[in-house]
Amino acid sequence: MTRPLDGVTVVAIEQAVAAPLATRNLADLGARVIKVERIDGGDFARSYDHVVQGTGAHFVWLNRGKESIALDLKTPEGRDVVRRLIANADVFLQNLAPGAAERLGLGADALRAEHPELVVVNVSGFGSGGPMEHRKAYDMLVQAEAGLIAITGTPETPVKTGIPTSDIASGMYCSQAVLAALLRRWRTGEGATIEVSMFEATVEWMGYALYTRMYSGTQPSRMGLSHSSIAPYDAFPTRDGQLLIGVQNDTGWRTLVSSVLEAPELAGDPRFATNVARVAHRAACDAAVAARTVRWTNAELDERLAAAGVPAAQLKQVGQVVDHPQLRARDRWRKVGTEFAQVDALLPPATFADVEAAMGDVPALGQHTHALLVESGVDADDFVARGIASQSRLGRS
Numbered sequence: 001m002t003r004p005l006d007g008v009t010v011v012a013i014e015q016a017v018a019a020p021l022a023t024r025n026l027a028d029l030g031a032r033v034i035k036v037e038r039i040d041g042g043d044f045a046r047s048y049d050h051v052v053q054g055t056g057a058h059f060v061w062l063n064r065g066k067e068s069i070a071l072d073l074k075t076p077e078g079r080d081v082v083r084r085l086i087a088n089a090d091v092f093l094q095n096l097a098p099g100a101a102e103r104l105g106l107g108a109d110a111l112r113a114e115h116p117e118l119v120v121v122n123v124s125g126f127g128s129g130g131p132m133e134h135r136k137a138y139d140m141l142v143q144a145e146a147g148l149i150a151i152t153g154t155p156e157t158p159v160k161t162g163i164p165t166s167d168i169a170s171g172m173y174c175s176q177a178v179l180a181a182l183l184r185r186w187r188t189g190e191g192a193t194i195e196v197s198m199f200e201a202t203v204e205w206m207g208y209a210l211y212t213r214m215y216s217g218t219q220p221s222r223m224g225l226s227h228s229s230i231a232p233y234d235a236f237p238t239r240d241g242q243l244l245i246g247v248q249n250d251t252g253w254r255t256l257v258s259s260v261l262e263a264p265e266l267a268g269d270p271r272f273a274t275n276v277a278r279v280a281h282r283a284a285c286d287a288a289v290a291a292r293t294v295r296w297t298n299a300e301l302d303e304r305l306a307a308a309g310v311p312a313a314q315l316k317q318v319g320q321v322v323d324h325p326q327l328r329a330r331d332r333w334r335k336v337g338t339e340f341a342q343v344d345a346l347l348p349p350a351t352f353a354d355v356e357a358a359m360g361d362v363p364a365l366g367q368h369t370h371a372l373l374v375e376s377g378v379d380a381d382d383f384v385a386r387g388i389a390s391q392s393r394l395g396r397s
Contacts, residue, residue, distance in 0.1 A: 001355040003030025008182065010091040011082065012036065012066075013073075013106070015043040017139070017164050018198060019095035019123045020062035021171030026091075026178060027065035028348045028357040034085055034372060035066045035363065039390040042070060042365040053341035055362065064336050064345060065360030067368035070390040077378070077388045079104055084376040086111060086118070090185075091178055095123035098134050108193040117191045119181040123174055127197035137198055142166035146202035151209050154224040169201035231278040231285050232256075235315065236293040238301050243293065246311045250274055259308045260301075261292040337361035339394070364392040 008031040012023045020035075020043070027033040037043050045058040052060045069085075071078040083105070086092050092111060094101050101107050101122065108120040122128075125137020132145075140160045143149050148166075153159035174196045181192035203210065208229070209220040220228050225244065227233035232253075235242045247253050250273070257266040266272055266288055271281040278285045293301055298314060305312035316324070327333065327346070336345045336359055348357050369391045373380035383389040 003355050003358060004352070005029040005031040005182075008032065008091070009089040010034065010093060010178075011085045011089045012092070013082070013094040013096060013101070014123075015095065016045055017058065017062060017167035018170040018196075019093055019174065020045070021168060022121070022123070022174035022178065023066065023093060024062050024064060025171070025175040025348065027360060030358055031091075033066040034089070034368075035063065035068045036073075036082055036085075037068055037070050037365055039070045039072050039366070039387070042068070046365065052343055053338060055338045055340060055343075060336075060338060060343060060345070060362050064362045065358050066363055067372065068363035068366055068392070069369045069372040070366030070392075071369075072388050073104055075388050077383065079106070081373065081376050081378060081383075081389070082106065084378075085372065087115065089118070090182065091119045091121065093121040093123070093174070093178070098124055098128065112191055112193060115191070117185060117189060119178060119185065119192045119194065121174055121178060121194045121196065123170060123196045123198070125197065126199045127195060132199070139164040139166045139198075142198045142202055146199055147206055147209070148202055151206075151220045151222055153222045155222055158222060165205070166198045166202040169205050170196050170198040173201050173204075226282075229279065230275060231282045232289045234286060236286075236290050238293055239295070239297045241298045242315060243298055243301050243305075244313045244315060245289070245293070245305065248275075248311070252310060253278065255308050256289075256305075256310050260304045260310055261289065263288070263292055334359050339364040339367075339392075364394050366390045367392040367394050 005026055008026070010023055010026055010031050010033045012019060012033060013036045014020050014023060023033045023035070035043070041047060043059065043063070045062065046056050048056045048058050051057050069081075071081055073079055073082065092106070094106065108122060111120055112118055125142060126132040126135060143160050143166050146166065149158050149160050152161055177194045177196065181194060185191060212218065212220050225235045227246070230246065230248055233246045235244050245256070247256055253272065254267045258264040270277065272278050272285050272288070296304065302312060302314060332347050333344045334347060335342045338361065345359060347359065366389070369384070369389050370380045373383055373389060380389075384391050
């Protein structure tokens with residue numbers, strides 16, 4: 001069957017997380033993604049670590065299904081190859097430092113003047129213009145500027161999220177915008193210039209916390225595992241550990257205390273009758289629940305909650321997630337190739353009924369250089385010999 005983006009070509013000058021996630025999403029959907037890398041080490045995410053059979057975990061996660069060409073963009077010949085590749089592409093995406101693409105002659109205005117139908121995407125930390133345009137934009141720094149760290153953690157200690165939330169948010173909005181731009185282009189023939197800011201993507205994800213502050217004047221609290229607007233919503237003790245329980249409505253509360261905790265008297269307690277009342281009496285509510293959850297083991301209580309339809313979860317460690325029975329039962333793992341070995345990778349979350357995601361191999365640095373130089377109409381051997389491009393040890397592709 002045809003994948004949704006079969007026949008679409010994307011050229012990307014990208015590194016780290018945000019832009020590579022966007023293009024990996026497109027590659028999984030069938031797009032051909034040509035990743036332009038530096039000849040001196042390539043995407044620096046390659047060397048964050050070497051934990052996945054010799055390849056960096058970030059790089060394996062973000063770069064399957066792409067072709068890698070290693071070029072020296074400081075040379076006019078290297079830049080010319082990129083322009084030749086773009087001339088035959090549908091999308092050009094970059095997350096270089098602000099102004100760098102323009103200095104290379106690869107700015108959106110110049111490219112779209114030559115190729116009006118091209119979709120050009122610029123991913124940056126804070127967007128063009130404004131006082132922070134040229135600031136460094138690592139994920140943690142953006143989380144701090146967007147207020148995410150201020151509401152994450154415990155009352156005593158703010159923390160960043162355990163995953164690169166700002167990078168992921170911007171990468172997801174980026175791939176979404178590319179799909180929308182391609183849909184419009186297929187209808188009208190018109191290209192697009194798109195800008196995605198990590199900061200603005202993260203502020204958007206602040207969601208209800210932002211609106212709470214704007215319209216109540218109250219700074220949302222750091223709640224740990226709890227929730228500022230819902231109770232009970234936390235980890236509760238069991239005989240051999242703890243279990244997370246989240247009750248989001250009053251019917252769920254009555255089911256929890258009557259059917260699961262065998263404490264029907266709590267259902268009629270006016271302190272706990274509504275969610276607003278439970279939030280106002282959170283400490284007493286949580287204590288009443290905890291005094292009863294401790295009667296069962298994790299497994300026993302989890303089974304009772306599931307049978308009653310009360311939302312709950314065991315606090316899984318990462319190793320348990322790797323072998324999660326839900327992922328195994330749904331056959332979500334696939335093998336992909338890397339420079340050194342075959343490794344496991346998760347299918348993307350959106351599942352098409354008639355076709356599976358492409359799930360291509362993770363490229364070595366410059367693995368496709370020779371083939372792409374030939375495709376660009378230049379003397380590949382000469383470019384490699386002169387150091388304008390480099391070819392991986394895997395040989396010609």
